[in-house]
Amino acid sequence: MAKSVLIVERPGQFRDSLLREVSQRGAQAHVRDDAMDALASLERLAPQIVVVSDDPGPPGALGLCRMLLRKVPDAAVRRVGEPSLADQLDERSLLLP
Secondary structure, eight states, X not given: OOOEEEEEOOSSHHHHHHHHHHHHTTOEEEXXXXXXXXXXXXXXXXXXXXXXXXXXXXXXXXXXHHHHHHHOTTSEXXXXXXXXXXXXHSSSOOBOO
């Protein structure tokens, strides 16, 4: 069975390149434009991997990642963006390498 990947990213070039990458790897991609839409569809999608943009809307990227980790603890949740002081203090690195 193919992996399910949820991408939380507003429309644009980066989202398009992520979709291409996911499709080329044979995973099933789901896209949500903002944090609230992503949270509302979690149970139905049951993603194994979640990629969050640096601007997903409220509650913010780091807050959304933490919420997703609580709601889908088995999923790999990663955030795209610049590191911040909060990342250095956090126990788990959420940034994409």
